[in-house]
Amino acid sequence: MLRVQGLRKRYGDTLAVDGLSFTVRPGVVTGFLGPNGAGKSTTMRLMLGLDAGEGSTTFDGVRYPDLGCPAGTVGALLDAGAVHPARSAYRHLQMVAAGAGLPDRRVREVLSLVGLDDVRHSRSGGLSLGMRQRLGLAAALLGDPAYLILDEPTNGLDPEGVHWMRRLLVRLAEEGRVVFASSHLLSEMATLAQDLVVIGQGRLIAAQPVGDFVAAHTRSEVLVRTDRAGELAALLRQEGAQARVDESDTLVVAGFDADRVGEVAARHRLPVRELRTRRSSLEDAFLAATADLTQFRGAAA
Structure with a gap:
């Protein structure tokens, strides 16, 4: 199990994450939803110890900094652009693998898995957003982790890529892994996820199966x-x-x-x-559940 308890993060006078607690179970894809500014990315950074804050996150009872081999336990994709633009896809993954103590052969395996083997020697800066997203996923999968934490994994992918990502994440979950993925594409999440964690203004709104969430709010x-x-x-x-x-x-x-x-x-x-x-759809339920917690609203045309 992935357990999050009492996460809290403040930026000056703004409480970005306000006492979040939830559990993510293995074997299913869990969607992480919330309006813009709800605190999803900050929550994921807190879970991995990348931001300082209160609370704890444990992976089978162990905090991330205490894992013996983090890459072999948790794979994360938080920023697909976190790659030196002059470094090739292969060299980038080779560097990550070396830092994690993983063999070079694993680099070719994950490049093939995400469909980038043919462009492995291309400069990362020349890859499209969707291809960089695939590269970020490849890095997350290098250690064959039991936990995956993915921030907007379908961002920039074309329709075929979105379909491929959906099938891959479902398959990884069916192998018994914890798959925790955020997205703004509610129609995609309705197809992909079995469970949901929904937040608004840094607070928990719901943590339950998709069907129960829709029934509760519509x-x-x-x-x-x-x-x-x-x-x-x-x-x-x-x-x-x-x-x-x-x-x-x-x-x-x-x-x-x-x-x-x-x-x-x-x-x-x-x-x-x-x-x-x-x-009613997941979109209907999401809009109803977050109606009073949406921070950024556009004016009517």
Whole structure:
């Protein structure tokens, strides 16, 4: 398990991280979400001891500075640009491997894994953002770690690259690793993650499975298409549902599931052309959960 307890970090008068505590389990991808300025990057730096602050993070009970071989336990990608631009991809990874006591053969293995073997001798400064992102992931994977901490791992990747990254992270998690990844792409995170840690203004909002988070912050609705929408709406309200006519022949119902709505319509012999459940998305849930904690807002166009 990855355990975070009481992380706190202040920059002058600003409390960037405010007593964060959560647990990340192995075997699944855990998404780390929050609005801009919520403290996600600072939290990850605190977890790895890169920033000074209060609280602790343990990897199977051990703090990062106390790990015997950090690269063999924790792999991190926090800044894909943290590479000397004149150094080739191969030389950069060779340097990292040497510092961690890893053999040179591992460099070629991870370059192949992330799809950069053909450009291994190219200067890092000439690589695209997406390719540098792959290089950063290669560095994180050098020690075959049990824990992965990744800040925006799909940033700069093209659609094929995003699809590849998703499959790779899921596979790594299925091997029993802890995979903790932040992202602003909620549609991607809805596909990738099984668990979520959501923060706002440095404080914990939720730490739970994706489905539970969506259910807690949104509600599903039943859509009904019928020529007698007004009549069916009145009947459903009499039985305790919330119902409104959205269009002339479309009814939106909350409080009843589709089976219950269909049963009411059948009992009163009302014809129904369409009956389906409209479930809220992770984006809907995220916006609802962070509505009062978003720091940076643009003006309406």
